[in-house]
Amino acid sequence: MSTITDVARVAGVSVATVSRALRGLDRVSPATRRRVLEVAEELHYVASPTATSLASGRTRVVAVVAPFLSRWYFATLVSAIEKELRAHDHHAILFDLEDETFDSRLPLTQNMLWKRVDGVISLDVAMVPDEVELVDRLGLPLVAIGSPVPGRPFVGIDDRAAMRTAVEHLVALGHERIGYIGVVPQNVAHVRAPQDRLASFLATMDDRGLEVPDGWVLGSDWTADAAARDCADLLSGPDRPTALVAASDEMAIGVRETARRLGLDVPRDLSVVGIDDFMLSEVLGLTTVRQDVTAQGRAAAALLLQALGEDPPAAPAELVVPTELVVRESTAAPAAVAPTPL
Amino acid sequence: MSTITDVARVAGVSVATVSRALRGLDRVSPATRRRVLEVAEELHYVASPTATSLASGRTRVVAVVAPFLSRWYFATLVSAIEKELRAHDHHAILFDLEDETFDSRLPLTQNMLWKRVDGVISLDVAMVPDEVELVDRLGLPLVAIGSPVPGRPFVGIDDRAAMRTAVEHLVALGHERIGYIGVVPQNVAHVRAPQDRLASFLATMDDRGLEVPDGWVLGSDWTADAAARDCADLLSGPDRPTALVAASDEMAIGVRETARRLGLDVPRDLSVVGIDDFMLSEVLGLTTVRQDVTAQGRAAAALLLQALGEDPPAAPAELVVPTELVVRESTAAPAAVAPTPL
DNA sequence: CTGAAAGCGCTTACAG
DNA sequence: CTGAAAGCGCTTACAG
Numbered sequence: 001m002s003t004i005t006d007v008a009r010v011a012g013v014s015v016a017t018v019s020r021a022l023r024g025l026d027r028v029s030p031a032t033r034r035r036v037l038e039v040a041e042e043l044h045y046v047a048s049p050t051a052t053s054l055a056s057g058r059t060r061v062v063a064v065v066a067p068f069l070s071r072w073y074f075a076t077l078v079s080a081i082e083k084e085l086r087a088h089d090h091h092a093i094l095f096d097l098e099d100e101t102f103d104s105r106l107p108l109t110q111n112m113l114w115k116r117v118d119g120v121i122s123l124d125v126a127m128v129p130d131e132v133e134l135v136d137r138l139g140l141p142l143v144a145i146g147s148p149v150p151g152r153p154f155v156g157i158d159d160r161a162a163m164r165t166a167v168e169h170l171v172a173l174g175h176e177r178i179g180y181i182g183v184v185p186q187n188v189a190h191v192r193a194p195q196d197r198l199a200s201f202l203a204t205m206d207d208r209g210l211e212v213p214d215g216w217v218l219g220s221d222w223t224a225d226a227a228a229r230d231c232a233d234l235l236s237g238p239d240r241p242t243a244l245v246a247a248s249d250e251m252a253i254g255v256r257e258t259a260r261r262l263g264l265d266v267p268r269d270l271s272v273v274g275i276d277d278f279m280l281s282e283v284l285g286l287t288t289v290r291q292d293v294t295a296q297g298r299a300a301a302a303l304l305l306q307a308l309g310e311d312p313p314a315a316p317a318e319l320v321v322p323t324e325l326v327v328r329e330s331t332a333a334p335a336a337v338a339p340t341p342l
Numbered sequence: 343m344s345t346i347t348d349v350a351r352v353a354g355v356s357v358a359t360v361s362r363a364l365r366g367l368d369r370v371s372p373a374t375r376r377r378v379l380e381v382a383e384e385l386h387y388v389a390s391p392t393a394t395s396l397a398s399g400r401t402r403v404v405a406v407v408a409p410f411l412s413r414w415y416f417a418t419l420v421s422a423i424e425k426e427l428r429a430h431d432h433h434a435i436l437f438d439l440e441d442e443t444f445d446s447r448l449p450l451t452q453n454m455l456w457k458r459v460d461g462v463i464s465l466d467v468a469m470v471p472d473e474v475e476l477v478d479r480l481g482l483p484l485v486a487i488g489s490p491v492p493g494r495p496f497v498g499i500d501d502r503a504a505m506r507t508a509v510e511h512l513v514a515l516g517h518e519r520i521g522y523i524g525v526v527p528q529n530v531a532h533v534r535a536p537q538d539r540l541a542s543f544l545a546t547m548d549d550r551g552l553e554v555p556d557g558w559v560l561g562s563d564w565t566a567d568a569a570a571r572d573c574a575d576l577l578s579g580p581d582r583p584t585a586l587v588a589a590s591d592e593m594a595i596g597v598r599e600t601a602r603r604l605g606l607d608v609p610r611d612l613s614v615v616g617i618d619d620f621m622l623s624e625v626l627g628l629t630t631v632r633q634d635v636t637a638q639g640r641a642a643a644a645l646l647l648q649a650l651g652e653d654p655p656a657a658p659a660e661l662v663v664p665t666e667l668v669v670r671e672s673t674a675a676p677a678a679v680a681p682t683p684l
Numbered sequence: 685c686t687g688a689a690a691g692c693g694c695t696t697a698c699a700g
Numbered sequence: 701c702t703g704a705a706a707g708c709g710c711t712t713a714c715a716g
Contacts, residue, residue: 001456001480003693014703019695027701048457050401051693053392054708061435069424075417082411082438091458092436093403096424114343115390115709116433138343224625254625280622283566283596345709356687361711369685393709396692457693 080297141307159196182247227254242334249278285329422639483649501538524589569596591620609674627671
């Protein structure tokens with residue numbers, strides 16, 4: 001493969017001129033620019049990104065860090081980010097911080113970032129002070145999705161509002177006996193949504209003057225499998241809720257399945273609502289509060305690109321993407337209020 | 343941040359010595375190595391990857407290319423690959439080749455690869471000759487997952503065997519009226535599994551002397567949503583199969599849902615089987631032929647690392663990961679053979 | 685065992 | 701508008 005020196009030689013100019021011509025800088029005569037372009041084409045010249053990076057100090061790659069990578073929400077974000085970056089001649093390098101255990105994650109290190117990336121996009125990772133300081137020390141712009149980092153651009157949804165929408169949908173249908181699934185252990189401090197959604201559930205119930213009995217607020221690791229198990233006791237007992245709100249659609253799917261196995265009809269005997277509008281929610285007829293994950297990924301990438309650009313904005317943007325209730329077949333009035341709605 | 347020159351200065355040695363000491367090369371006295379390590383630690387020195395790359399010619403990053411990124415299979419692969427690479431001090435850069443339309447993808451270009459990566463892992467992308475030649479010309483090792491590239495290391499499952507297992511499971515249960523969903527348009531030549539699975543379905547049915555009526559082999563774009571729609575006509579007609587095999591679990595889930603909506607009991611009125619053991623297959627009780635996607639990703643990364651290592655293997659490895667029938671609740675003997683199995 | 689020097693392939697003031 | 705030269709921060713023979 002040819003280098004800038006080859007191009008300079010056959011075009012009969014200096015490497016400096018080739019560099020300028022190829023990058024579209026001014027102060028190159030149209031004629032020599034044309035010539036250089038021609039020769040570069042001929043030789044299939046592509047600048048070495050590593051040499052360019054060393055000389056310019058910019059890598060044109062951004063770190064995408066996430067606590068999990070294989071889950072729908074994260075994979076969707078990554079896909080959107082990668083496309084937006086590539087459209088602007090940047091690239092995404094991945095850091096999956098997932099640990100063996102659900103309740104911890106790997107730390108962000110200098111090794112991952114230093115001279116390797118121009119910026120970082122964090123996907124719902126609640127950064128600890130040391131990590132924020134590291135990113136600062138390295139002078140890297142950071143944009144956060146999902147879990148905000150104080151003082152940095154943020155893209156996400158209003159988790160509290162989303163949860164409130166879900167609960168109020170049930171209340172409007174006439175439900176008063178409502179349970180919750182998606183509580184996460186205290187030490188899972190590295191993602192924020194679980195905390196906000198739970199807090200909002202409790203607050204909304206309280207606002208409505210609705211009691212939440214002991215044992216109706218269930219823990220889960222946010223997978224469908226676990227949720228299916230975690231709600232089994234509550235749903236098989238005699239004193240069960242008429243509706244269960246899940247902090248995510250994947251959990252809602254697990255709940256719905258367990259209900260069916262126990263012989264409960266959804267929604268007649270149990271209403272189920274989630275948050276996300278997960279890939280399978282539509283086909284499964286799940287009522288949910290939709291968030292547009294692709295839009296969030298794209299917006300975050302655009303913000304980072306902007307921070308990397310000519311005139312970065314002074315104040316950090318805060319983009320709260322709206323959510324929307326999507327009513328499908330997993331919710332209905334409770335049987336007591338409207339007997340046998342089917 | 344400090345450079346190798348800083349470390350050399352305060353350690354009182356040359357940069358060459360620092361370089362050797364830090365990389366663990368021999369021909370450095372234990373004493374000076376210790377000293378260099380100390381100073382490097384003190385100064386929080388981390389070598390600039392871009393400078394190292396330019397000097398050494400190796401980037402320690404590998405390109406991961408995929409026709410989609412947000413789907414379960416691909417996201418799971420990416421996660422496994424990234425972890426394996428990072429454990430060996432390498433990194434993954436992503437290329438999502440997804441196009442606007444389902445039936446095409448973006449091409450792999452020199453821009454993506456040249457001097458940017460040391461090798462490439464392709465996730466089920468059936469490469470065209472131009473792309474293979476490009477990778478060759480750039481001297482990059484390539485390992486393929488899912489769709490083999492002739493002469494290159496390959497990791498995947500035996501798609502034909504997997505499909506045969508699914509079909510024979512149904513036949514063993516007594517099914518004779520079996521349909522198929524997952525045919526893809528002719529021009530979708532960039533992924534291989536659809537072709538192999540269809541061919542194997544047809545071949546197995548033929549082996550068993552079973553007819554496949556016109557209209558019982560259905561097209562779909564391999565999403566659950568589409569599959570749910572695509573099978574609706576067949577399942578609502580009077581002359582319908584007793585079992586449907588889906589080329590993927592996601593489609594199987596769509597089929598199962600449509601069947602239920604039409605008032606058909608699964609498995610009593612319709613057996614459904616898929617391939618994958620998708621994230622939600624267990625909780626949904628779907629019978630499937632399981633493949634271990636994480637193992638495939640990890641193995642592919644290991645093979646690439648090996649190709650990048652000291653003594654790369656002469657012959658390209660071919661790793662066919664076994665698949666396994668997992669019988670759950672979506673399949674049973676057809677009603678005619680064993681009436682009302684529930 | 686250690687250092688001086690060339691080289692990796694670009695970009696970027698600085699002259700002209 | 702164009703070129704010569706320094707510099708980005710490492711690695712790698714080559715001497716010693």
